Amino acid sequence: MRQSPDAPDAAHKPALRAIPPGLHFIATPIGAARDITLRALDVLAGADVLVAEDTRTLRHLMEIHGVPLGGRQVIAYHDHSGEGALARLLALIGEGKSVAYASEAGTPLISDPGFELARAVAAADLPMTAAPGPCAAICALTLSGLPSDRFLFAGFPPAARGARRSFLAELAGVQATLIFYESPKRLRQLLADMVETLGEGRQGAVCRELTKRFEEVSRGTVGQLAADFADRDVKGEIVVLVDRAPPPEASAESIAAALGAALATMSVKDAATFVSQTLGVSRKIVYRIAIDLDRD
8 A cells, every 4th residue: 555645654653752841943844744854753742732833733743643642732822822822831931841833834933923932932041942844945945046155035025016116126136045935816916026126137936835746846037937927827835036136247436446445455466356256357457457556
């Protein structure tokens, strides 16, 4: 009999040992249930109290992997939870309980209410740890083919068109790959606004339903992606990525200004090399300007 892709791993049974007191964040699958880590299963099996953004999702995940609830408390903590819920969780941790917190999907704190909980626990100087795991933003960055040496997770853009355009315009010059989450209902509007604010020639990617059955990754320029999705009605979880802004072209004035600062501590040769690499300009051109400045 073929095993279901969401069936538990028969080679691992969650450890039923005690979990140290404190708050324990665990990342949960963004699609495929088997993406949960063994450590996360151990925490779910051994924690005194279970906290979840969506308790139904957590219960279902535990059922899939054969983690017994055993009569333990399961507390909901989400965007609409009040100060009372936060105080209750802090009190449990303060009493020496081990409290496991799980996002509905993905890594806690990434577009997730766990942020307020983490900040409160840190402010109270209570113990806290995290079991890393799935994250849609990082998964999408891996598949996008875009530079990963520097990236900015920008979350969900505003829903209103004017606010969304202002939001994108503020990010237009950022020298990093931009990562956004978006509703499938607003994807075409977001891409159209990106053409206007970020430029149609920048490389981008649209990742949909990552790790799920209908996973799809579309790559191309922002203009191509906007055209491809203009007439499509899509469903599922969406991650949109855009390459960093091209570096601004250096003028003679900006080269001279950079050289002026560099020559205060460097030789002409070293200053020319440094500025050339920093501004992406031919070293021969920079060296010629450096010689003129040094003479002056």
